Amino acid sequence: MQHRFKSESMRIIFIAILVAIAGEFKVTPFNGELFRIGLGSSTFLLLLLLMRQLPVIKTGIVVAATVLIFRMLSDLVTMDQFDWLVSSRKHCSAMLYYMVFAVGIRLIQQRLEKLHPLVLGICISVIDFVSNEFELLARSFVFHQPFIPSGQWMLIAVIAVIRSYFTIGLYSSITVSQMRIVHAEQQKRMEQMLSIGSGLYGEVFYIKKSMDAIEQITAKSYNLYCQLQSSGGKEFSRPFLEITQQIHEVKKDSQRILAGLMKLSDRETASELTLTEVVQFVVKSNxxxxxxxxxxxxxxxxxxxxxxxxxxxxxxxxxxxLVSNAVESIDRQGLIVIKVFEYRSETVLVVTDTGPGINEHDKDMIFKPGFTTKFNQEGVAATGIGLSHVWDIVSSYGGEIRLESDHKAFETSFIVRLPTVALKKGAS
Known part of the structure; x- marks a missing residue:
């Protein structure tokens, strides 16, 4: 609580000093220095809009007092014969302006976010105009002058409107910039989540396959144990039973891991994306x-x-x-085209690159686990699981994938066909 109070007080003091300084950038619409129009009120309004959590009345009082003290100190520095009483009388009306302005803002504070900018501009113009009138009224009492010079009502009203809408426009620009920054950050996080989700999906998919293999191995090991038992080879059957038990433990551990990963990659709790958004994400990341x-x-x-x-x-x-493989296959520069269309009851995804292509004798092996034509500078082969991964996922949706490679045209295309009904929103 003490830290919050200290932070609030520092912000109010900061606003007060900034408003006092900005108020020195001014014009005097009437003769003399008794009434001037400066940037102080615009600065005060802008900071109140940006820091809405601050107590407006308290801030207005501190700002008013700071402006009075600042202008009196300015007189002390610039005037040859300084009189505290004369200087305070000269600037006390400005103090009244900021106090009245703060009261006006406090009256509409609860509706600031709901008001349309045009309506908000009208409200603040009225507050500014009334605050100016109170300032002029105070000066007329202090210096025994007419309330306002003849014919100047319209000028004060126009200045209030211009100043209010200028400040609101500046505030709106700052707000839009902040929203863009937040949106960019959210977009970045979304892309990170999509990358993680894509990776998790692949891991879940392969753990499921491994689970099936473990299940089959466990059954075969147990059957072999039973056969040895029945054939009288009991001294050999015991190790097979232990192996079966160990495989079963591995299966249970894998099931726990799979359950945790499936919670993270649960598609039913995820939102939806359009095909265009999917393609745009793939393009950007690649x-x-x-x-x-x-x-x-x-x-x-x-x-x-x-x-x-x-x-x-x-x-x-x-x-x-498919696209990352295309990027890797291109030597120094090239083109990748991603085409998406519907043909009859299928959604077709085509990824074409201008890489060197794939040899005819490799086409039958390209989707096999462990096969690769890519080696690094040390001659070490890639893992080769990418295209077999794609094959398995496409097959799980009842689709198919085929390769078209033309060495002469320097084009390689992977064509994926998936049932549209399995992909569209609401399909399970």
Missing amino acids: YEYSAMLNKEVRMLEEMLTDYTTSHYIPLLTVLGN
Whole structure:
């Protein structure tokens, strides 16, 4: 609580000093220095709008007192014969302006966020005009002058409107800039979540496959144990029973891991994305990947269909693998085209690159686990799980994938066909 009070007090003092300084940038619409129009009120309004959590009345009192003291000190420095009483009388009306202005803002404070900018501008123009009138009224009592020079009512009203709308416009610009920053940050986090989700989906998919394999191995090991038992080889059967038990423990551990990963990658609790958003995310992430590899890769999108889907994670995984493989296959510079369209009851995804292509004798092996044609500078092969991964995911949706490679045209295309009904929003 003490820290919060200290922070609030520091902000109020900061506002007060800034308003006092800004008030020195001024014009005098009437003869003499008794009434002037400066940037102080605009600064005060802007800071009140930006720091709405501050107590307005308290802030107004501190600002008013600070302005009075600041102007009296200014007189002390600039005047040859300084009189405290004369200086305080001269500037006390300005103090009244900020206090009245703060009261006016406090009256509409609860509705600031609900008011349309045009309506808010009218309200603040009225508050500014009334505050100026109180300042002029105070000066007329102190210096025994007419309340306001003849014919100057309209000038004060126009200045109030211009000053109010200028400040609101500046505030709106700052607010829009802040919203853009927040949106950019949210977009960045969304992209990070999509990358993590795509990676988790792949891990879950392969753990599920491993679970099936473990189940089969456990059954075969136990069957072998039973056969040895029945054939009289009991001295050999015991180790097989222990192996079966160990495999069963591995299966239970894998099930726990799988359960945790499935909670993180649960598609039913996720939102939906359009096909266009999926493609745009893949393009952006692979632009960054190509830059990391020091390659100049252009990417074109041809979206001939678009709809919302809750199955965007598998699509991201499929397209991400295909496009990243395309980036890796391109030597120094090239082009990747991602085309999406619907044909009959299927959604077709085509990824075409201008890399060197794939040899004819490798086409039958390209989707096999462990197969790769990519080696690093040390001659070490890549893992080769990308395309087999894509094959498995596509197959799980009842779709198919095929390769078209033309060495002469320097084009390689991967064509994925998926049932549209399995992808569209609401499909399970």
